[in-house]
Amino acid sequence: MSDKKESVSKAITRRDFLYRSAAAGASVPLLTSNITNQEPATERVVTPPAEFKAVRDFIGEKIRTGIVPSLVIMVVKDRQTVWAEAFGYADLETKRKATVNSIYKIASVSKPITVTGLMTLVDRGLINLDQPANDYLQDANLRAYVGSASGMTLRRLANHTSGLPIHENLFYDGAQPLSASETIRGYGFAAWEPGTHFQYCNLGTAILGFITEAVSKTPWARYLKRTLFDPLGMRRTFAELPPGREKEAAGRYGVDITTQYDYDLAGRFVRTGPHSTDHPGGSSMWSCASDLVSFAQMHINGGVLNGTRILREESARIMQNLTVESNEEPGRKYGVGWWGDSSLGRHNFGHSGGGPGMGVMLSAYPDDNTITVVLTNYYGAMAPEVAKRLARVLLPNSQGTSGRPDPQNNVSGPSATPVTLTGTWGGKLLYPAGDIPLRLVIHDNGMAEVGFGKRPLVKMNDVSMKNGNFTGSTEGVLIRRPGFQGVSVLEFQLRREGSRMIGICDTYAKGYFELAHWVELENQP
Template identity: 35%
Template sequence: MRFVRMGRLIGVLALLCATSPAFADRFDPVRTAIREQIVESGVPSIAVAVMQDGKIIWEEGFGWADREKQIAADAHTMYSLASISKPITATGLMTLVQGGKIDLDRPAGDYLGNAKLTARVGDARDATVRRIAGHTAGLPLYYQFFYEDEPVARPPMGETIQRYANLVTAPGERYQYSNLGFGILDHIISRVSGSSYADFMRREVFLPLGLTRTTVDIGPGLEPYTATRYDQNGRPIPFYTFDHPGGSAVFSSAHDLVRFAGFHLKNRLPGQKQILGAAMIDEMHRPIDPQADREEGSGYGIGFNVRTKDGYRVVSHSGGMAGVATIMQLFPDRNVAIVVLTNSSSAAPRIIADKIAATMLPGWKPSPVPTEPETRPFSPTPALVGTWKGTLSTPETEMPVELVFQNDGLIRATFGNQLPTLVSKARFERGFFDGDLNARIPNPDVRRYSYFVHLALKLDGAMLRGAATAIGDTDNDRVRNALTHWLSLTKQP
């Protein structure tokens, strides 16, 4: 194994030397950092593109798009984008809004036919298209992956909505990032347009914007131009898809994606049609429900994160999943866009994007390294101490659940007739109780893989209500699923 890794390293070094530019410019320090990331972190390849004032001033690929076939990465290599799919899907949605076919402030359920949202709390009619696009509709944490070498078929989106589209917080109350929401949006796009989501996006977004290396999943004939997704051990990951393609399934190149970003900066680029007016673009970049509980100083518009950092307004999105790490940043006040794509999970896109931004933007500082929240001993409030009983609802059945909060911080959970289990990582903030535990949920979708249960419950007087999410364990970089169920508990006298 040591010789294999050494051979791989020699191959990477040879490729990096071969692709070094023969001239020096202001991005040379970034090139050096990219080569260091590839060698030190084992990322197979990195592709970058930078636009300023409507012109691509740098685009380049480094490393291997496909190690086994010895295909080098370049600016036109197609990468899996993961969640950068969301602003792209949102752009497609807004073309229908602009055409008067969708009203952002109508209930999403009006466009779903028989596949309705279920309001466990609040009113489903307040779950508007706008709020779904901004992750404030009350939908829960959700993702579900399907690998081509495993015998599990992707369900129709209507079935997924019927099973899992539960509003677990009142619409507008709380920001909760939800892939399910963008699965619902791609379903709405398909129903309203009369085309498949993939065909609609190709016809109404990709081709008009001149994005010739951008597709939903991998388009026919584009396989040779697509970067292979690799796990942390350098092994290719089998192709996978989702039941929320609008949130995760787009592939694009650094060249195409920076052109997409340039469109959102209102630049008129060669070969692009203005599929959205300036007012529609501004609407996408405006935070939705700013009162919703979210990290201070940041917001989410229609498919875009919006924040201010180091004095600069930043409109952005990132993506991460098995074999993918990506970032796209727009700086509207400076008319600058940055794209970094990789074909393995790593922190490289954030690190490289920061170095590019520091080159372009005076005073830009590196982003803090994400850390796990500090684990502190749990000390329950008097309102929590005691015994809580209620019901867990799954798509097929219901199960009794009991939670017991002790004064000393110990929490016991009993699901059905299972043995009591302890709740770990407990915390209570802003009226919500969170914690993890091991329990079995009677749902065939969650039985396919090992998992733990994450609780996110709102304290409302004598009731604790919210999400019990079965989160599948990651296996060799294979992300599995996060399937949320409704849990309602009442404090016992």
């Protein structure tokens, strides 16, 4: 997405532009479908078989005790729905009950959808997964502080090994999010040599969405609607909805939009404020259970659903091939857009999603032709926990390891060689508004102090040193913008390389942002 495109109309926001574009005609020839003119199906409640009683009782208890506002569950096996049910309230204030057609924010489940859109361009020969992303970006380029930006390929963006650091950036109270080019200029850098380190990153997938728009010459949301949502009958799925006007923008499906909640200190539900992001392809979408089932079924089928081919079979298999070990939890592996659990002992793929007011889980088991979807409108562990309980019922004999590891793609571990970090270090923190001079003093007793610019040194918290790596945190004012005027936590994650100390300062304010800034220091005599 270029700044030029984004400035087409200053009377509407970027998010409004993308939403309105979704309703317009495409500017390039796109996939057609036999089902685009059909009315969307209205799903009905399907009572589960007896073997799901324990899972249903667990959900019911959590609803009754106020752990989760609402939950929608759908289990499909061999294209037959064996369980479809809604629990609780889509909106607590109005007592509007959730239904199996309710539309939820799906957070990071957006990622495999965004990657699927990109893969349709791969199938058309317009994109090569192993080309550098910079070959396709128009107004801003990725850079590498370690290794080379040429190693930041589309494949590595999709499997979180491009070297990009963590990135979450939410904008409230009508604040305008950064443009694609502003985000890339500020935060699009490799903090590790591309291909050597796994780091889950919303920005990587968002960049794939930006590239999809640039290469297709079609607004991203419109491209997904015409290429994926319409052909698959996903009428209750939206790439984005303008914050605060979701129901209006969803049109006839506005009645199905859920309200998002979080807990306060007393354990009461409070509304989550409407927000937008600068990483839409990574976390911006809305959908319902049946639409997500259709999307997963297309992937299980090798890229085709109801006679309509979305992807080549090879492309669907590439996405499901879990080649990258993650550092998130034992057994977790990533493919191209999908992740899976290698401990199940059978082919599986899926994705979870979480954030302010959203917690969802989509799981697919191709060998069993089974799909499960769990959607909630609060940020918590309920959806993954229910998905695990469903897997125990559906796959009672699952155990062992699976997957096809690719040694060239598996990430490397840290060195175990002891490295001395004590001493005085001086350098800078690279910040979009201007570099900030930085001093770090690490004492023999394990205490560390940090100073910014001309300010005095302050003692750091949670200091840890191991295998040449340093972590420690402090608090201060670094990011100020409309919608956020608070103090941030600044957590340094550094590693020694010769006479230098390099890494990131992970700056975060929970519920608002988690943004990395590059740090480079030299050992001072």
